[in-house]
Amino acid sequence: MGHRCCNKQKVKRGLWSPEEDEKLIRYIITNGHVSWSSVPKLAGLQRCGKSCRLRWINYLRPDLKRGSFTADEEQIIIDVHRILGNRWAQIAKHLPGRTDNEVKNFWNSCIKKKLISQGLDPKTHNLIASHQRRHCVKTACNPSQTRQQPDSVFTVMTIDNSMEVNRSFVTRIIPESCTSTPLPPHNSQPTLQQTISMSTPSPVWTIKNQRTSHDFINFPCGSSFESTPINSSSSSCSINPSAFGFIDENCIWGRGTVEPLGAPGEEQLQVQELSQKEKICHQQQIDKTDEKEGAPSPYDSCSFDLEFMESTLMSGEICLSGEICRDLTTMDDLAWHF
DNA sequence: AAATCTTACAACCGCACAGAT
DNA sequence: GATCTGTGCGGTTGTAAGATT
Structure with missing residues (x-):
């Protein structure tokens, strides 16, 4: 057939x-x-x-980088996905040696579940209310059933963007599920392993069948395979905030690893749209809060300790949406890099 | 030890788009 | 402009291996 x-x-x-x-x-x-x-x-x-x-x-392809995704790569995927959505080919462009298929598989098998376990909607990267979280976990493997989650719930960011989040605050608000164990070895047994030895004058490209551990092809590697290493340095924050479960799109955590794709284009517009939408949703959130003073918050069932958060905010380190401290410049800055 | 379930990822399918005819 | 062909992409399925019962 x-x-x-x-x-x-x-x-x-x-x-x-x-x-x-x-x-x-x-x-x-x-x-x-x-x-x-x-x-x-x-x-x-x-x-x-x-x-x-x-x-x-x-x-x-000889320039493919096989093996587990690094923590840096994972963070890049999350960050870029936050902006671009399921545009795997575009996301893969930020990860030299990775394919769209690989990124997509990694997303579906690992990152998606991880985000859900952290109480984040993998589609929107926003916080999911706990009553919806159960449903989301249930449908994690069935995206068509996943409900669209409400837009921004909290906006949390440091006043000076220093990302030095109070440690006790972090410890207190991390949901239990966020203290998950490190990712299990991913792709621990690839079928093939490509090894390019560049140390000899006449490099030999060896492809191994890992199931049998036998080389099955050797030939001179005459082509020049360019591979741009990811610069994994220069993360401006010491803590990965996306693990907290209350960060939204406007909290962009400066990473030096996301390279510009080229001239500003469609993505840029999308990001701008997103920012606009965020502003509106955010204002709605404030309005609702004002209206319902004293009434139970729809997010009361969240596992976060709001009182504790507020008291922490009083210390001047972090600003929560209730007291509006919003700096869209970080988002806009990023937007213009896509 | 065998059966069943889960997971990771390779591969396929269908659609959209661009360029050629 | 209509049709054909080739390519790229995202969603989905199939399968092998590992984990669990």
Whole structure:
């Protein structure tokens, strides 16, 4: 049975064998690809061009960085996703050596659950009220059932942007689920491992089948594979605020790792829209608070200790939405970098 | 030890878009 | 302008391996 896209020929489907990988790699390395649709025929593969392209891009490309995502990469994904949403290809551009598919899988298998466990809506990155959280956890693996969560609930930021959050405050408000154990080893057993040895005058590219631990292909690595290392330094905050569960989009935590994508474009507009929406929602929140003085807050059931937060705010370190301290410049600054 | 469940991720599918005809 | 073809992208499914019962 062939694909719809190439039903003229019989094509193989499913997992790629090491032999198929070898054929594809040899062909692309020696000839490159002018047209993916012609690659299978020329490379002697019974696959469709689309499948070859996908295999090369997501798995065989020599500049791919395999293995677990680092904490920095994870934070970049979260930060960029906050702005761009499920635009995996765009997000992957911020992570050299990572593919959109990899980012997407990592998001769905790890980050999404982590955010939910922290009481954050993975779609909006906003706080989820506890009564909704149960539903959200239930539907974590079924995005179509996930309800749209209300917009901003809290805005918390330091007055001077120094990010030096009172430690006792942090300890007090972290939900239990936030003290989760470190991520389990991700992708701990990749099927293939690509090793580019650049230490010899004639580098050899070795691809190993990790299931069998046998090398199945060795060839000179003549191409120059550029890989821009992620600059993992210069995080301006010592604590990862997104773990607190009460940070919204306007609290952008300065990271030096997110590189500009290019000229300001659609993303920029989206971010601006977002800021505008945030402002409106925020004002609505204030209005509601004023109206319902004395009435139970819809977020009373949250696990946060609001009194304690307020008392902490009195100390002048942090400003909560009740007392409006909002600095949109941080968001705007970031927006112009996307 | 076997059966069942869960997880991670590779691969597929369908759609949208751009460029060629 | 209509159609075709190739490519890219995001959502979804399939599968193998590990964990649990």
